[in-house]
Amino acid sequence: MRILILTQYYPPEIGAPQNRLHELAIRLKDLGAHIEVLTALPNYPQMKIHQEYKAKKNREELIDGIVVHRSWIYVSNSKGIFSRLLNYFSFVWSSYWRGKKLPEFDFLFVESPPLFLGYSAMRLAKKLNSKLIFNVSDLWPESAEKLGIVQNKMLLNLAYRLESKCYLKADLITGQTQGIVKDISRRFNLKNIHWLPNGVNIDFYNPKQIKLGDFREKNGFNHDDLLFFYGGIIGHAQGLEVVLKAAQIVGEHQKIKFIIQGSGPQLHKLKELKESLALQNVYFFDAVNKSQMPSVLKAVDIALVPLKKLPLFEGAIPSKVFEALSMEVPLLLGVDGEAKHHFIDTAQAGWFFEPGNFNQLADVILKIEKNPSLIQKAGQNGRKYVSEFFNRDQIAASLYNRFKSL
Numbered sequence: 001m002r003i004l005i006l007t008q009y010y011p012p013e014i015g016a017p018q019n020r021l022h023e024l025a026i027r028l029k030d031l032g033a034h035i036e037v038l039t040a041l042p043n044y045p046q047m048k049i050h051q052e053y054k055a056k057k058n059r060e061e062l063i064d065g066i067v068v069h070r071s072w073i074y075v076s077n078s079k080g081i082f083s084r085l086l087n088y089f090s091f092v093w094s095s096y097w098r099g100k101k102l103p104e105f106d107f108l109f110v111e112s113p114p115l116f117l118g119y120s121a122m123r124l125a126k127k128l129n130s131k132l133i134f135n136v137s138d139l140w141p142e143s144a145e146k147l148g149i150v151q152n153k154m155l156l157n158l159a160y161r162l163e164s165k166c167y168l169k170a171d172l173i174t175g176q177t178q179g180i181v182k183d184i185s186r187r188f189n190l191k192n193i194h195w196l197p198n199g200v201n202i203d204f205y206n207p208k209q210i211k212l213g214d215f216r217e218k219n220g221f222n223h224d225d226l227l228f229f230y231g232g233i234i235g236h237a238q239g240l241e242v243v244l245k246a247a248q249i250v251g252e253h254q255k256i257k258f259i260i261q262g263s264g265p266q267l268h269k270l271k272e273l274k275e276s277l278a279l280q281n282v283y284f285f286d287a288v289n290k291s292q293m294p295s296v297l298k299a300v301d302i303a304l305v306p307l308k309k310l311p312l313f314e315g316a317i318p319s320k321v322f323e324a325l326s327m328e329v330p331l332l333l334g335v336d337g338e339a340k341h342h343f344i345d346t347a348q349a350g351w352f353f354e355p356g357n358f359n360q361l362a363d364v365i366l367k368i369e370k371n372p373s374l375i376q377k378a379g380q381n382g383r384k385y386v387s388e389f390f391n392r393d394q395i396a397a398s399l400y401n402r403f404k405s406l
Helices: 016-030 081-099 117-127 142-146 153-169 178-187 241-249 267-277 290-299 311-315 320-326 338-346 358-370 373-389 392-405
Strands: 002-006 034-040 060-063 066-071 107-112 131-136 172-175 193-195 226-231 256-261 282-285 302-306 331-334 350-352
Touching: 002 016, 002 081, 002 117, 016 034, 016 066, 016 392, 034 081, 066 081, 081 117, 107 117, 117 131, 117 153, 131 153, 172 178, 172 392, 178 193, 178 311, 193 392, 226 290, 226 358, 241 256, 241 267, 241 282, 241 302, 241 358, 267 282, 290 320, 302 320, 320 331, 320 338, 320 373, 331 338, 331 358, 338 350, 338 373, 350 358, 350 373
Parallel strands: 002 034, 002 107, 034 066, 107 131, 131 172, 172 193, 226 256, 226 302, 256 282, 302 331, 331 350
Antiparallel strands: 060 066
């Protein structure tokens, strides 16, 4: 079985899609498939080509036994819609011209978003005589429209038509959450659809194998501080203002501290908000490599996972959930719907607050402070749950068997 993964994002970039796809590729290879990846020159999230890939270096490389082909992409620090479209379409164009030179594959597995990569995927699948697997990790353009990121009606209409064409052309559609699967099934009820959830490497994120390092001491935290931690993209969807406003309410409780680690388009605005609110209990840290995340999670108490209050996100499960729970770090979850059902109602692996409700978030934080003994039990519940239902090995094996049935 020969599988080509087409994605704009891949290691050594840091991020949820990059980690998820690489982990999947490794496991499919271990199951006996021949895996290759066609991706862009690494640039995310700094939007600068990594130094070691400039001057036409490392355009083809081997990462953990997987051949990775890289093609050119336009990058810019501009946040304007025109620059973003140039970024997407430059890789659409270059990936097709790079990919058409490759040998035939049985399957072409394309990651969306960006949805526009579907143009390249459909043409390459035909050129390489491959069955098209269209993986949907976010319902784009619906999410872009609901968040107000894209408001141009002509562009949205074009995107919705492209979405429909990609789904109809696909031999199999995979969706990252049950909410995504249900939405696509409702609109395209004759298509083959497979739930391909995100998950976690429970051996890599294993609290019993990770020693407690000097994270607290190095960053000026005391051993008895109660650390609430957000790690990931600092973007529009997360609505992290809710954390800062809650931090203002609990500011008199000196042991309660908030860490926001990562980068993204809303980082500057959040730092400005911190200054305007004169917050002394909120700390911004740079993103770290995946290899460092287990030790960071080992040092914190609660994982903050917020999203904005939109019906669209009731089917969302942010990837940071899995790593935290695998490390026995319970959640303070501001995501309703599917995530709440799995991790709060069923697993009892943390606490819930209404998305965007900073007063309720502050109330829950104070309740946790008064009952710290509950933290350990919730964390243990979380690891047990993700080990049983969101183990990456089981997820990859299920997809591999689905491929064999096509």
